[in-house]
Amino acid sequence: MNALSQPRRPLAESSARRDAAHFINGEFTQGTTGKFYDNFCPVDGSRIGSVPEGGKAEIDAAVKAARAAMEGPWGQMTLNERAALLNKVAAEINRRFDEFLEAECLDTGKPMSLASHIDIPRGAANFTMFIDVAKTVSSECFPMDTPDGKGALNYGLRRPRGVIAVISPWNLPLLLMTWKVGPALALGNTVVVKPSEATPLTATLLGEVMNTCGVPKGVYNVVHGFGGNSAGEFLTQHPGVNGITFTGSTRSGEMLMREAARGVRPVSLELGGKNPGIVFADADMDKAIEGTMRSAFANCGQVCLGTERVYVQRPIFDEFVARLKAGAEGLKLGRPEDPTTGIGPLVSDTHRKKVLSYYAKAVEQGATVVTGGGIPDMPGDLAGGAWIQPTIWTGAADDAAIVTEEIFGPCCHIRPFDTEEEVIKLANGTPYGLAAAVWTENLSRAHRVASKLEVGICWVNSWFLRDLRTAFGGAKASGIGREGGVHSLEFYTEMTNVCVKL
Ligand SMILES: NC(=O)C1=CN([C@@H]2O[C@H](COP(=O)(O)OP(=O)(O)OC[C@H]3O[C@@H](n4cnc5c(N)ncnc54)[C@H](O)[C@@H]3O)[C@@H](O)[C@H]2O)C=CC1
Numbered sequence: 001m002n003a004l005s006q007p008r009r010p011l012a013e014s015s016a017r018r019d020a021a022h023f024i025n026g027e028f029t030q031g032t033t034g035k036f037y038d039n040f041c042p043v044d045g046s047r048i049g050s051v052p053e054g055g056k057a058e059i060d061a062a063v064k065a066a067r068a069a070m071e072g073p074w075g076q077m078t079l080n081e082r083a084a085l086l087n088k089v090a091a092e093i094n095r096r097f098d099e100f101l102e103a104e105c106l107d108t109g110k111p112m113s114l115a116s117h118i119d120i121p122r123g124a125a126n127f128t129m130f131i132d133v134a135k136t137v138s139s140e141c142f143p144m145d146t147p148d149g150k151g152a153l154n155y156g157l158r159r160p161r162g163v164i165a166v167i168s169p170w171n172l173p174l175l176l177m178t179w180k181v182g183p184a185l186a187l188g189n190t191v192v193v194k195p196s197e198a199t200p201l202t203a204t205l206l207g208e209v210m211n212t213c214g215v216p217k218g219v220y221n222v223v224h225g226f227g228g229n230s231a232g233e234f235l236t237q238h239p240g241v242n243g244i245t246f247t248g249s250t251r252s253g254e255m256l257m258r259e260a261a262r263g264v265r266p267v268s269l270e271l272g273g274k275n276p277g278i279v280f281a282d283a284d285m286d287k288a289i290e291g292t293m294r295s296a297f298a299n300c301g302q303v304c305l306g307t308e309r310v311y312v313q314r315p316i317f318d319e320f321v322a323r324l325k326a327g328a329e330g331l332k333l334g335r336p337e338d339p340t341t342g343i344g345p346l347v348s349d350t351h352r353k354k355v356l357s358y359y360a361k362a363v364e365q366g367a368t369v370v371t372g373g374g375i376p377d378m379p380g381d382l383a384g385g386a387w388i389q390p391t392i393w394t395g396a397a398d399d400a401a402i403v404t405e406e407i408f409g410p411c412c413h414i415r416p417f418d419t420e421e422e423v424i425k426l427a428n429g430t431p432y433g434l435a436a437a438v439w440t441e442n443l444s445r446a447h448r449v450a451s452k453l454e455v456g457i458c459w460v461n462s463w464f465l466r467d468l469r470t471a472f473g474g475a476k477a478s479g480i481g482r483e484g485g486v487h488s489l490e491f492y493t494e495m496t497n498v499c500v501k502l
């Protein structure tokens, strides 16, 4: 199970190559729209299977099933009963680890070495962690004075919010979907999930797991389809939805928020980033290079927390650029099942077109291409995949597109800086505010800089070190709200203050 130490069977032979299906009220269905689209593997462009596109009828059926489950057996369950079921779900994901792994790597093309360490284990951990939160969280209590001297007692009572719409992206499909489904269910809600159109497989597979574990029908529903004028928009428009949680682009987040305004429904939005990495001259160079390699290139740069702007203090600038260049050029592009693969393809040809448009803009706007900048020559069937070269630039202006806009590819721009004050201003000089990575051996400086960066998450001498109990989310245009640990209660529950006169 789990870690990848030797080659796996080729994904071409995987039994995870299947048609996707909606999962509504505990049953798999192809729906009634008669519309289907093809799901392609970005490794070689091969067809994985078909995906039904859900319409208003499928969304309505899923929302009604979710509501009925709230009012039925799920809503009647004790926390311990719910927890037992969700622990079984986590155990079943681990038991079917290889199926989830193959499905995720078929859909995304990411290396199995990465998905077996991050995506699939987190798919299970997202359930167990939030069960712990639900079981251990305490409530607030305020005793108060009253004129008669007898007093009153206020206490907060948390109830599930209801039917939660989960709209999830393609870059970490199982991880980011369960990051929302885990707390939603642990806290007693039901869900309708609209996974990304590009990555339908693991959400479908999770339906099988729910049935195997005896999770009541209607608790977990999946409807496939696209965003605007399709399943995504129909879901957010449905009046039976009590809250909308979304991870994806800032543009789509804005649209969702408009939909959520109808009926004044809460949103939790984790959106785009243009995250800075700041490397001070006193940094441990090996650690800074290793961390920046991961933050710029892991998952082919398709991580919202990734570093696309690197600021390096001038005395170490040339050495840093040379070493990151060597690292990028040493990354092996390869098949997911090859344990020596360092980087996979982008998720789709459509996304590659977007990333390549930035590669072109970088040159047009006068940046120096340190390495990469195009499409690599891939052998045989891989030539049909969405491969792209890891790319590093220097010399772009601070207002160039590659320095200001989220690219979501394996690339970064490196710029020198002189002073702490200057780099804080540069780092904050963007509408986004998701994450930052600061590299320094000076403890005082680390704390000082972290406190001044306008971001939701600041790593010091690390990147993507995740404690699931901590607050996770973005500042400014990178999102609204925080999820993780007790912070998830804010969105997934509704608080009633009970005031008891004594
Ligand atoms: N913050 C993050 O983690 C992610 C950021 N992105 C960024 O977004 C860019 C565009 O990628 P997309 O796949 O188009 O991301 P997107 O943000 O448009 O899509 C994410 C999810 O939202 C759904 N969606 C889109 N529009 C919707 C609407 N009007 N109503 C309801 N649901 C809707 C999609 O079907 C998908 O499930 C990427 O190039 C990247 O820059 C993409 C994926 C994840």
Ligand SMILES: O=C(O)/C=C/C=C(\O)C(=O)O
Pocket (backbone or CB within 6 Å): 169, 171, 172, 176, 179, 247, 270, 302, 303, 304, 305, 466, 472
């Ligand atoms: O929850 C995590 O650990 C990772 C989150 C990553 C994203 O939200 C993303 O890349 O979109």
